[in-house]
């Protein structure tokens with residue numbers, strides 16, 4: 001297997017890469033400019049002029065899919081094969097290239113260089129599995145989306161969202177209950193799953209992206225591997241690889257989201273906001289150790305391990321280069337920058353039971369090796385003795401110089417001892433052989449017991465969820481558990497005691513045991529002293545064969561017993577350590593219980609606070625409803641007014657049309673309004689005055705036509721042609737300056753009281769004439785001009801009023817929408833919080849229940865231990 005034994009990686013920080021996509025055609029046609037720059041070493045990115053950020057990788061618009069994959073994701077696939085969880089997360093504004101980068105859409109029609117991360121991961125995974133010949137693999141996958149805070153199984157779309165829950169399993173890992181994980185055996189099959197899932201993914205068209213993903217998509221690959229190597233010390237390893245394509249952050253104004261899209265937009269943004277809160281709680285130094293709000297949304301709960309947990313994680317922040325997106329780009333980079341400070345705790349996910357079995361297997365192997373070594377040694381010794389004997393039976397004439405190498409060359413007396421030693425060794429070897437056999441038996445028995453215990457524990461774990469429904473358990477759960485525990489204890493103890501007796505038979509000389517028993521009683525634990533009497537029963541049968549001569553064997557026996565005592569002391573210290581361990585576990589459980597109680601109280605407080613908030617919100621909602629009602633009335637009044645104005649306008653239009661169509665019908669009697677002049681318009685109005693008077697046929701006034709375009713027609717000062725010529729040229733030269741109040745020509749004659757201005761621009765006189773005329777005329781101008789002006793004024797006023805009204809209606813509508821959305825969001829948030837709290841409460845309750853039982857059981861076992869009734873190995877904790 002390719003697994004390194006190091007449990008925790010040095011580099012546990014979340015790695016962050018930034019990828020900028022090139023300008024799209026739409027952006028080019030809008031003349032967008034690039035507002036992002038990158039450093040040559042591909043580690044820095046600058047937005048606008050000032051904001052500079054550093055990341056693990058910065059990919060410009062011309063970097064291809066392959067390069068992004070190799071730099072960011074390939075190492076994660078490798079570590080997944082090594083047993084670590086991994087996550088790749090694409091984040092960014094809508095239309096910034098997340099789906100393109102992740103390759104989470106259908107890849108069937110793409111060319112090799114266009115393939116995104118997902119197909120490449122799948123390909124590499126199967127390649128690595130094929131190359132790996134030291135383990136067998138089982139690969140499973142699932143594909144889900146979170147849309148409007150609901151989880152959907154994309155591979156099995158018929159699964160109702162309501163039956164999908166996020167849960168913690170017995171190991172504390174998060175699992176998606178209700179989502180079916182498919183076993184997949186080849187690259188092609190997994191690509192098929194990806195294709196099916198992406199077909200069912202919720203997408204929609206917005207102004208910013210024609211194929212916008214409206215949900216967060218999570219593709220999970222689970223790799224289970226089992227060692228097929230004899231020497232391997234780890235048996236089963238499981239790693240999860242999450243590939244997450246988040247929905248894009250967006251502004252409804254820019255995407256043009258209304259109705260369903262608008263609602264989606266709100267849930268997308270609130271999911272991303274919750275993710276942002278988690279990132280800042282984990283990444284902000286000042287917030288270290290504070291509560292991380294993983295439960296704020298389903299997305300954050302699902303990604304709990306990926307951010308701050310057991311996973312190696314890489315975030316790819318996708319950005320757009322276009323200056324119209326500068327603000328969003330800046331926000332994305334700030335978001336990503338915070339994620340860089342998150343430190344995860346990745347570990348290899350080993351199966352603890354498999355590990356235990358492995359250790360037992362290893363123990364067995366060591367014992368077998370020991371046996372082989374002993375046999376070899378025995379062989380050598382026997383060989384040496386034969387050699388020694390073959391040199392003569394008379395021990396006194398033996399040539400000791402020819403003894404085999406390694407044998408004693410001491411004096412004869414010592415040699416006799418050596419022979420005796422050799423015999424003893426032989427006996428010891430055979431005893432050891434027996435002991436080894438017994439140990440092997442013991443090992444087998446242990447394994448069987450262990451399996452029994454794990455079966456019982458599994459049964460127990462399976463039964464816990466249906467705890468309350470089973471009558472006999474519900475009536476007395478503790479009794480039930482104790483009965484089970486006793487059964488296991490009894491069976492294990494039986495084997496244990498038998499084995500203990502065997503051990504002692506082979507280890508000890510019975511006579512000596514009797515002699516030293518008293519001494520041992522002072523030094524050994526109650527359980528040990530309990531073991532020794534059992535030998536007394538045996539010695540009666542065994543003593544003839546087992547008796548030794550104390551006078552000759554004392555040093556050996558003492559050595560032997562010292563060894564036995566050491567062994568027993570070792571056992572004792574092991575048991576003491578186990579006891580300490582149990583006490584520690586007990587204390588932990590008690591602490592856990594206290595903490596759970598505290599959490600429980602806090603949760604109750606939170607629930608009460610939430611209830612209060614619900615009441616307040618209900619009141620607020622009622623107020624909002626009232627306000628909405630009022631707003632609706634205002635809007636309908638305003639619409640009414642607008643309709644009335646519309647009618648008024650159409651009447652006015654009709655009247656002006658009738659004026660234009662039937663000029664002969666003009667009311668000639670309304671002369672007060674019909675021939676008026678504004679001298680502000682210069683000589684043109686002079687004409688208008690005279691025309692008007694001519695038209696009006698005022699017989700008592702001498703009408704003199706003063707049209708300056710036809711001065712020859714004028715009979716004023718006709719005798720003075722020179723003056724006329726001068727006047728003519730004066731008008732043509734001073735067109736501009738005449739656009740000011742000018743004295744009316746001959747107004748003295750035309751209208752009594754006015755004075756002649758002698759055709760010269762005489763502002764004062766003109767003004768005076770005008771004032772005099774205004775006293776009699778409401779309006780100085782012709783009737784048509786007057787009506788048109790009036791209409792213009794009314795229309796303008798109406799338009800202004802209409803615009804104001806529309807703005808008011810719009811403002812009211814926006815407030816109304818905002819209020820409704822706020823109320824909706826609050827309600828949803830509340831429901832979510834409520835649900836999460838309920839779940840947490842359930843968890844806490846069951847934890848407390850379990851912890852309580854654990855304490856009682858542990859306490860029970862500790863008491864038994866103290867009385868020396870039970871071996872710690874058989875004690876059970878929940």
Ligand SMILES: Nc1ncnc2c1ncn2[C@@H]1O[C@H](COP(=O)(O)OP(=O)(O)OP(=O)(O)O)[C@@H](O)[C@H]1O
Nearest residue numbers: 021022094095096097098099100209212213247248
């Ligand atoms: N690196 C790139 N090179 C070329 N084109 C790209 C690149 N990244 C994105 N695009 C193009 O930009 C458009 C939008 O990309 P994509 O749909 O992946 O955005 P998104 O971030 O997933 O948007 P949403 O959040 O709305 O789903 C697509 O047409 C895609 O082909």
